[in-house]
Amino acid sequence: MEYLLFTIGFLLLVLIGAALYAVYQKDLLYAVIATGVISLALTGLFLVLQAPDVALTEAAIGVALTTIIFIITIRNTVRFEDEKDKKMKH
Amino acid sequence: MVGTPVFLIAIPLLAAFLIPLIGMIWKESVRIIPGLVLAYMTVLSASLYLFILENGTYVETIAGWQAPWGIDLVFSPLTGLLATIMTFMGFIVWLYSYRFKSNVEFEAAKKYFIFLMLLVAGSVGIVITGDIFNQFVFIEIVGISAYALTAFYTGRNSAEAAFKYLIMGSLSASALLIAIIIVYAQLGTLNMAEIAANIDQMNVHYRIIAMIFFIIGIGVEAEIFPLNGWAPDAYTEAPGPVGGAFSGIVVKAGIYAMVRMMFTLFDISGPMKILIVIGLVTLIVAETSALRQEKLKRMLAYSSIGQMGLVLVAFGMGTKAGVFAALFLMLNHAIIKPLLFLSGSFLTFNTTEKYISQITGMAKKMPVVSVLFALGALAISGLPPFSGFWSKLSVLTAAADENLMLIIALVLIISVIEIVYYFRVINRLFFFEYDESVSVKPHKPGFNGMIALFILAGLILLIGFYPASVTGYLDLAADDLLNTHQYIDKVLQLGQSIIQ
Amino acid sequence: MDTAELIRLGVYGTSILLILIGLYAVLTKKSLIKIIIGLSIIDGGIHLLLIGIGYVKGGTAPIFSPGSEDAVARMVDPVPQALVLTAIVIGFGVTAVALSLIIRLYRHHNTLNIDEIKNLKW
Amino acid sequence: METILTIFIIFIAGTAATYFLGKLNGVLRSILFLATLAATGWLFFTGITPESGIEFRILGITMGWGITPFSYIFAIIVMGLALLSGIYAVKAMEDEKNLNFFFANFLLTVMSMMGILFSLDLISFFIFWEIMTWSSYFMVVFTGKDVQKVGIKYILFSAIGAYAMLMAIVFIYSFTGSVLIGDFIDNFHLFDTQMQWLIPILLLTGFGVKSALMPLHVWAPGAYSNSPMSYTAMFSGALSKMGIYGMVIVLILIVQQIPNGYWIKEVIAWMGGITAAMATLWAIKQDDAKKMLAYSSIGQLGYIIVGVAIGTPLAMLAGLFMAVMHGIFKSTLFMVVGAVERQTGTSNFTEVTGLIRKMPWTFLAALMSIIALAGIPPLGGFIGKWMLYESLMGSNHYLLIIMIFFSSTAAFLYCFKFLFGFFLGQEEKEWSHVKEAPAMMVIPMLILAGFAFLLGIFPGLILKPINEGMQFLGYVSTTNRFWEMSIIFNDWGNAVVMMPIFYWIIGVFVFFLVFLTIKGYKTTRYVSTKDISTSGEIPKEHENLTFTMGFMQPFLRAVAPVMKRQIDKYYTSIGNGLEALFDFTRRINTGNGQTYALYFVVFIIILLLFKDSLF
Amino acid sequence: MKKAIVIFFLAVFGYFMAITFLSPEFEADRNRNGVKDFYLEKTVSDLKTANTVTAIVVNFRGFDTLGEVTVLFLAATALGSILFKKRHHIGERTVLYPASTIVGSGAKLIFPAIILLGAYVFIHGHLTPGGGFQGGTIIATGFLLMLISYRNFSISHNILSVIESLAGILFVVFGFMGLIYGGSFLENFMGTGILNDLFSGGVIPVIYILVGFKVAAELTGLIYTILHEKG
Structure with missing residues (x-):
């Protein structure tokens, strides 16, 4: 039984770590990838919590599409949070 | 009986999906179909409303499942009245914006009319649905179409207004979801009637927390004080007719959701301190900041928020007279404010900043529109022969019955402020000379725009000189809101299946 | 503290924490994209909370596989899952509109710092 | 009692017709305008006799219209002034623009004033009050000069007054369940004491604003001087009387029932006194005739309020009589200023002088109304003032008498200034082209001046309706004629020995009048205006030394400390x-x-x- | 300084959220057997669909899904109107990184597999977990992959909006057919067949397939618009 406890504990830690990383990271691209990781952790959690439909949706929308839209927006605007130092435009 | 309440939402959706298709074949249809749909909705909701006045509330179940399990649409005297007002106002706004701006070409016009139609359908959905999660979905529909409409013109900083509206909207959606979570966790159901029936089983502590989150969630939509920062920007940056739609339809749905939640869901009877306090603060802040505005539409937006604060105060009293006065205020506001917004947008047509100083002496160039604007201004500030006076009087008598001295004093001080800033604009419109340097080039209003304005002005005069024409319906609606038990029995016990 | 209670506290606690982190990002971070990230973190937290509500320790997924037609008793509550499904898609829709607005704002203001985008005030 | 209804219908139809049909051409507009006024005036003077009116229900509230003996007095003032200033206005406003708007609003104001006097319940009272406010507001801003400053100040104060009144009405409705004034007065004693004090104060603020009581008078000078003169004649003559009408009802019928309500009447009396004194001082200071008349009008209203507030039968009689008199001579004066402004283009004393030979009839009307205003015997003003002093003496308000006496003597100064400023003094070359005002303007002025003269000789004419009005209010008098109490009357009333002396006074007065106007024509010595003694003042170089330059300099410097705090x-x-x-x-x-x-x-x-x- | 205030407010907010959700009596007096038992029992007996969540999403709370689909339609149209560019200067496609050969050839291999997986997911919506939304999104990711890896790969906007509109119209039409035959809007009027059989669950799989098509077309259109938006 503690196998379930172990996985949920691990996933929750990953979730919170990724959230903190996403908030504190200055480079927006890495922050967005961290958001993707949050969605991934959420998908895992939903699976463990016996909600397969929702896990599939979270995987498809949260990980794939939301991340890609964020990345496209960053491509079209600015990559770093404080634009002063590096305005790296591809 | 042209159809059942579900047509009020299904037909606009069908049309919304249809328009891109037909648009490819016949370009002009994009502007006409929404008009037809909105007209049909008005006729449908009016005929349904008259039908239920004889046979009582009509509950329609979706997907065949009885009330607590499936979603149900409740068409009672209150919701019927509001639905009719909203659909009618939606039709007026469509009529006004038919050929509003000449430079809007086919692609943008198609999107504009889809958003407008879904905005009206969403608000009607909020009013007639009987399920809290369904109401959340409709609030989102209204939200997204409102963001899109605010950001419609690319020129002005409308993207900034839409973005601020979006942040507040998504925060309110999260708060609403938290409230729904608490209610579902405790009571295990999402149906409003079921929640109202066994709300007392929920422990008092969670009930208050859920109510707070509901107030926050719906408050952004109903533009109460701290949460309405976005509203003046959204009204100013949205295209002319949309400002009228926002103030006439969307705010009413927000206020209805707030009131239905307080009166029915949490079954609070007697004066509600929270509503009165919020309403008064909104009234004072909005009206005082309206006094200092230089832009016309921003001033109208603040005045609209202030009026909604007054409506909340009236609802907060909790008595029959209070609710009657609130509904009368809402009806009047729904008629007068669009008139002000629409005629205002005609007056300031050729300027983007829409400063009040830019309409100096416009009465010489556009006499009819300025007279209609003045009529609206006199009516909204509650001067006697017009409809605004009767609703203000009924609010004051309702407050006097509860002898809430402070409220009467505050409401009257505020209406003095209201008179001052409206008369400032009327002065500038009528009694100043038209000089080329300041005032804007006059715009020849379209034929359909003028019809819309005349219909609204006619309604104001009708209610002004003969208030008894509407007080009957408002009485029924007030009773319907107040006795929750009748609502619960109607919804839970059986959904009538009427063969139309 | 049996495992069910532990799981419940863990899931609820993390979802509340996620909501707080999201709110922190929305309230303090200056970049618009970071604000939208904050909003999607709040959404994520709420969806987790919603699913946590429906979870029954040791319950099975609400699917009636061919073998166990009658396993109704130990099933997890399907209603929150239906709600979350709708909420995720709505959250995605709002995020998409938000990001398109950000692109337009950048095109007009050439900066994404929310303090510089203050033309509409008072 | 359908005559009331027909009057209103004629008014509304007339307004709509004047506004819409007036666009076709000017003559049609003035015909329609005068026809409405004539029809309603005829209907009023013949058809209306004071008894019960009609009742009807709107929105579940019973309302009623009807005329009472008391409101009949004010109705005479309003209708009389409306007719005469209407005739005057048609001529005076000939070459102004958008006149449909002016005449429509003129009719609306008259209708709303009649409406106030007809309404027996508070809701229709308030509705007509508000219509009067915003239609007179449109008149104040009609000329379009400094619209925001004057207009907004006017609408702000009237809104404060109106909404204070609405608050009181709402309390009354919620306590007594009915808005009829009769019910309200009958069960006023049911209210608890706190409410018994609040309602009169609120109502008095509302009426105080309209009758320009001191702290609330700030809008009046701007409003009176800014609106077109033909409208101001009715504005200050009749419209301010609505405030008095309301005030009398509150002070007599309601404040009486409050245990120690005496203090309210005392304070109002004192405020009236201060208003009279301060306004007169300000009037002397003004150089523009319109502003001066506006301040003098506030002052006169102060007198009336003193009379009404004291409340003894004689004081009330004096107050009401002066209300009528003020209506007459004040509107004549405004018409005179309107005529002078129309002919010479300016209403400023320092610019125009010596018009006596060019506008003799206007001078005659001005002279008669100035004498009435100052309270000199043959004309009505004297009777009003006399009765007021006597009543004050009777109810031993000695301090108040000193104040009233001071302000009436000071009033004489600005009357003197008005006459000398416009008409006497030396003629200027630049004004030689000035001709007499057209006949249609002069006739109403002379009629009104005639009325002032008539009321001076036979005060009974107006005292009888006032007498019935006061009995309706609940005053009870030993003999059924109140004026017996005043010493100057009990002899006059029944033609005792005083009569011949009095006829001699009138004779001498008329002789001088005729002699001066004829004699003055031929032998006036033309002297350039420069060689005048500037009463010991050293004139600064830039002043063109017309007669009224620094007219009252020593007096004004004496009272300067009082006038600093504005x-x-x-x-x-x-x-x-x-x-x-x-x-x-x-x-x-x-x-x-x-x-x-x-x-x-x-x-x-x-x-x-x-x-x-x-x- | 501002951060400190915000943290304080969040702490208070977190405290109140904690005392509501984490307190034991939140769990104790919960009404566990609310509407869910009715749903679980009815999906097996009446609707005969294996996946209860799909049954709830499509049938019991079908109106939500209708609203849901409108939200997505609105989002796609709003994106079109906000990022609207005149025809002639549609920016060329934002290229994230020049696609290497591995990605190029790999994309051609995986693309049909993704489409097949997506189709499978939304056809078996009522049997296995997943359904219209999930399947549609998977297909959209498939198209996304192709759009990114090949510069010249493009889909005509008209076909997408035609599919999207047709699917939406059919969805509402099925709702109206439910009203005509079954008595109320979106009712399950078709025969529900046997549990766990491909053709079981009456109108539910049909509606979910339509939703799948609609979501697929919509999200692809959305990605296509945002990709073609030159900053």
Whole structure:
């Protein structure tokens, strides 16, 4: 039984770590990838919590599409949070 | 009986999906179909409303499942009245914006009319649905179409207004979801009637927390004080007719959701301190900041928020007279404010900043529109022969019955402020000379725009000189809101299946 | 503290924490994209909370596989899952509109710092 | 009692017709305008006799219209002035623009004033009161000069007054369940004491604003002088009397029932006295005739309020009589100024002088009304003032008498200034082209001046209706004629020995009048205006030494300390303070999306923290 | 300084959320057997669909899904109107990184597999977990992959909006057919067949397939618009 406890504990830690990383990271691209990781952790959690439909949706929308839209927006605007130092435009 | 309440939402959706298709074949249809749909909705909701006045509330179940399990649409005297007002106002706004701006070409016009139609359908959905999660979905529909409409013109900083509206909207959606979570966790159901029936089983502590989150969630939509920062920007940056739609339809749905939640869901009877306090603060802040505005539409937006604060105060009293006065205020506001917004947008047509100083002496160039604007201004500030006076009087008598001295004093001080800033604009419109340097080039209003304005002005005069024409319906609606038990029995016990 | 209670506290606690982190990002971070990230973190937290509500320790997924037609008793509550499904898609829709607005704002203001985008005030 | 209904219908139809049909051509507009006035006037004077009116229900409230003996007095003033100033207005406003608007509003104001006097219940009273406010507002801003400053000040004060009244009406309706004035007065004693004091004060503020009582008078000078003169004749003559009408009802019928209500009447009397004194001082200071007349009108209203507030039968009689007299001579004076302005283009004393030979009839009307205003015997003003002094003496308000006496003597100064400023003094070359005002303007003036003269000789004419009015109000008098109490009357009334002396006075008065106007024509010696003694003042170089330059310099310098504290300055500073405060509330929407989100969270915290007290 | 205030407010907010959700009596007096038992029992007996969540999403709370689909339609149209560019200067496609050969050839291999997986997911919506939304999104990711890896790969906007509109119209039409035959809007009027059989669950799989098509077309259109938006 503690196998379930172990996985949920691990996933929750990953979730919170990724959230903190996403908030504190200055480079927006890495922050967005961290958001993707949050969605991934959420998908895992939903699976463990016996909600397969929702896990599939979270995987498809949260990980794939939301991340890609964020990345496209960053491509079209600015990559770093404080634009002063590096305005790296591809 | 042209159809059942579900047509009020299904037909606009069908049309919304249809328009891109037909648009490819016949370009002009994009502007006409929404008009037809909105007209049909008005006729449908009016005929349904008259039908239920004889046979009582009509509950329609979706997907065949009885009330607590499936979603149900409740068409009672209150919701019927509001639905009719909203659909009618939606039709007026469509009529006004038919050929509003000449430079809007086919692609943008198609999107504009889809958003407008879904905005009206969403608000009607909020009013007639009987399920809290369904109401959340409709609030989102209204939200997204409102963001899109605010950001419609690319020129002005409308993207900034839409973005601020979006942040507040998504925060309110999260708060609403938290409230729904608490209610579902405790009571295990999402149906409003079921929640109202066994709300007392929920422990008092969670009930208050859920109510707070509901107030926050719906408050952004109903533009109460701290949460309405976005509203003046959204009204100013949205295209002319949309400002009228926002103030006439969307705010009413927000206020209805707030009131239905307080009166029915949490079954609070007697004066509600929270509503009165919020309403008064909104009234004072909005009206005082309206006094200092230089832009016309921003001033109208603040005045609209202030009026909604007054409506909340009236609802907060909790008595029959209070609710009657609130509904009368809402009806009047729904008629007068669009008139002000629409005629205002005609007056300031050729300027983007829409400063009040830019309409100096416009009465010489556009006499009819300025007279209609003045009529609206006199009516909204509650001067006697017009409809605004009767609703203000009924609010004051309702407050006097509860002898809430402070409220009467505050409401009257505020209406003095209201008179001052409206008369400032009327002065500038009528009694100043038209000089080329300041005032804007006059715009020849379209034929359909003028019809819309005349219909609204006619309604104001009708209610002004003969208030008894509407007080009957408002009485029924007030009773319907107040006795929750009748609502619960109607919804839970059986959904009538009427063969139309 | 049996495992069910532990799981419940863990899931609820993390979802509340996620909501707080999201709110922190929305309230303090200056970049618009970071604000939208904050909003999607709040959404994520709420969806987790919603699913946590429906979870029954040791319950099975609400699917009636061919073998166990009658396993109704130990099933997890399907209603929150239906709600979350709708909420995720709505959250995605709002995020998409938000990001398109950000692109337009950048095109007009050439900066994404929310303090510089203050033309509409008072 | 359908005559009331027909009067209203004629008014509304007339207004609509004048406004819409008037666009076709000017003559049709004035015909329609005069026809409406004539029809309603004829219907009123013949058809209306004071008894019960009609009742009807709107929105579940029973309302009623009807004329009472008391409101009949004011109705005479309103209808009389309306007719005469209507005739005057048609001629005076000939070459102004958008006259449909002017005449429509003129009719609306008359209708609303008649409506106020006809209404037996508070709701229709309030409705007509508001219609009167905003239709007169459109007249104040009609000429379009400094519209925002004067107009907004006027609408602000009338709104404050009107809404104070609405608050009182709402309390009355919620306590007694009915809005009829009769019911309200009968069961006024049921109210608890706190409410018994609040309602009269609220009503008095409402009426005080309209009758320009001192602290609330700030709008009056601007409004009276800014609106077209033909409208101001009715504006100051009749419209301010509505305030008096309301005040009398409150002071007599309601304040009487309050245990120690005596103090309210005392304070109002004193405020009236101060208004009279201060306004007269200000009137002397003005150089523009319109402003001067406006201030003098406020002063005269002060007298009336003193009379009415004292409340003894004789004081009430004096107050009402002076109300009628003020209506007559004040509107004549405004018409005179209107005529002078139309002929010479300016109404400023220092610019125009010596018109006596060019506009003799206007001079005659001005002379008659000035004498009435100053209270000199043959004309009505004297009787009013005499009765007022006598009643004050009777109810031993000695201090008040000193104030009233001071202000009436000071009043003589600005009357003197008015006559000398416009008509006497040396003729100027530049005004030689001036001709007499057209006949249609002069006739109403002379009719009114005639009335002033008539009331001076036979005061009974107006005292009888006032007498019935006072009996209706509940005054009981030993003999059924109140004026017996005053010494000058009991002899006159029944033609005792005083009569021949009096006829001699009238004879001498008329002789001088005729002699002066004829004699004056031929032998006036033309002298350039420069060689005049400037009563010991050293004139500064730039002043063109017309007669009225620095007319009252020594007197004004003497009373200067009193006049430094201007109420107007206090109000403007309060206004600016409020504007700054509201500017702060406006700043709450800082425009930054993030701060709105912060407000969102802060609002949740507040609700959560105070959740027990709020729910 | 501002951060400190915000943290304080969040702490208070977190405290109140904690005392509501984490307190034991939140769990104790919960009404566990609310509407869910009715749903679980009815999906087996009446609707005969294996996946209860799909049954709830499509049938019991079908109106939500209708609203849901409108939200997505609105989002796609709003994106079109906000990022609207005149025809002639549609920016060329934002290229994230020049696609290497591995990605190029790999994309051609995986693309049909993704489409097949998506189709499978939304056809078996009522049997296995997943359904219209999930399947549609998977297909959209498939198209996304192709759009990114090949510069010249493009889909005509008209076909997408035609599919999207047709699917939406059919969805509402099925709702109206439910009203005509079954008595109320979106009712399950078709025969529900046997549990766990491909053709079981009456109108539910049909509606979910339509939703799948609609979501697929919509999200692809959405990605296509945002990709073609030159900053």
